[in-house]
Amino acid sequence: MHDEEPRIRADAARNRRAILDATAGLLAEFGYEHVTMDRVASAAGVGKGTIFHRFGSRAGLLHALALDDANALRHGVSSGPPPLGPGAPAEKRLFAFFDALAANVVANVELVAAVSDSTPESDAEPLHKFWHEHTRILLTEVRPDTDTDLLATLLLNTLSGSPVLRLIRDGHGTRYIDSVRTLITSMIRAGATSTHPSAAS
């Protein structure tokens, strides 16, 4: 028995990956409402019982997928290539980070809507803390003239909420991403001019 454990763990990890990938594919192709456990099982080549065993419910599966996407972005920030990862100037990292977050919201809008309704606040908390801390640290370099802690919360707040989800669902995803870019670029530019009092309003 003992010798089989590594193989069983490898199978389980492969199944998990296959189920999450199948779910992501079905979400992109058919939309949130049409992702049934039967379809996921069939697309992933596993039994429905395996999915329930591992994820508990359809909500649990979608939640796991959302956390998986978020963790991929977190990994990109911590140890991926610049400008998202370390090694680029703070302005470029801030821009790349919000660009990636906005693109993530647009790509997963149905998932984000479903998860933000059903996820207990505490589950998302470690990730939100990470986003906030990363933003705050970058702002400390880009906008040392501001209350970076509060400003990080305000900027991250443009990535959630029903008005944002509504306009993405209405087909304005590209315009949304562009406007997040405008917002971040403006914060950066205004920092560059903030040493010239004549530019202040």
Added chain:
Amino acid sequence: MHDEEPRIRADAARNRRAILDATAGLLAEFGYEHVTMDRVASAAGVGKGTIFHRFGSRAGLLHALALDDANALRHGVSSGPPPLGPGAPAEKRLFAFFDALAANVVANVELVAAVSDSTPESDAEPLHKFWHEHTRILLTEVRPDTDTDLLATLLLNTLSGSPVLRLIRDGHGTRYIDSVRTLITSMIRAGATSTHPSAAS
């Protein structure tokens, strides 16, 4: 009977005002949880039946108060003195408008939290449309280089949502108002520099 109608209407309007003012006073003094219909009735000098007759329920009363505050701001924007009202340059009006909105959220945070949970989206819609349209029109002057329609939604989104309400409830209302100022000032400043390509990131 006919001759009495104007007096009855005037009494009703005075009662309505007294009830709303009493509710606002009790909210400010004791906080949301402690505003009971009994206390409102006693503070307004009316019977509890009058409040129920006019507002339907405690939720209805709080909702009416929130709309009343919002309508006062709307009136200030449409026909009050500058810089909130007409007559000031667009940058100053944009700054004054967001400053007033942020101060409103801080002053009424318990009310905003209660109302955003219970208000049907459609009830708040005319007001949200007004805020959005006013912001969009000012941005068209201040930042003609942007997608003003989308940007208005993003900027207004910094005034709602549970992370914002949480930090105000945690006692950071003044810092929150200051950071909304930073955000709007940055949008204005970046517009002033956007004709100089060298300032772009």
